[in-house]
Amino acid sequence: MLVDFELVKRARDGEGAAFNQLVAAYRKRILGTIGRLIGHPEDVEDVAQEVFLRLYFSLDQLRSAEVFEPWLYRLTANAAYDYLRKRRRRMESRMADLSEQQVVLADALASGKVDRDEGQRKSIRDTVDSLLAGVSDEDRVLLMLKEVEGLSLKELGKIYHVNENALKVRLFRARQRVLKSFKAARKPVAGLKSWR
């Protein structure tokens, strides 16, 4: 745990400065996790603020120190899931805009207006994003927490309040679906060596 539980208690009792300290301790980690869960850097701060907002209004339910981090991860996973669900709805109604955005990005890359490394990172993000499009938003978040964030089954069990075997089965199925899309896609990521 990055902070002392006393700080959490003070924040729970309504001490604003303690809450600020709590946010300061965790915000970088949460921003990073959200960035990887949702894959859209432009919306990361908004989603992270939603996580801390939910934390602020639910602190009074917190009873012990050991559940704080799993609980924060749970809020993070839920906020990421909500974001992905809303985004999916938006994307379905704005497919034309998306293709336009891709054209703009391609133009920017071609004209050198976008940093080449950033272009490569975006390409990897887009590839993973499209591979994960085949799984549900819940499974996407779960898979990312396991495969990218590196959380153990035990930690995931604490976050989701589900037994490890159930999680293992769900993760296996989600990974198989992603693997299937991965095999089907087989196209090189821009800027990366061939991954055939």
Added chain:
Amino acid sequence: MDPQDHWTGNDEERLDALFAAYRSACPDPEPTSGFMPQLWQKIEARERSSTIFSHLVRNLVTAALALSGIMALAVSVSHSHASTLPPESYVEVLAEDHASQDLGYFEPVQVEPAADQR
């Protein structure tokens, strides 16, 4: 090691390498200077809206209680008004009302057969 070097092996390994590259492509970002002020603005806005909502709920509950009080009063008044009426039932009142119209007691009519039918 360059993540690109991992893009060999079977599909499982390639997928793991892609996830590793994805992690590198999404480093932990630094929060902007507006992060905390915006967060507090959102907290205060949520508190305001929840305060308005709780006021609304409280007012509704008060109004509902007042209304039920008024209805209870109205019912008790109508009961007390009803208790001043004669205690008889509707049938008794009706019977009393028709008492003057004494219908008497009718003997069953015995119809004797006509002489030619005997």
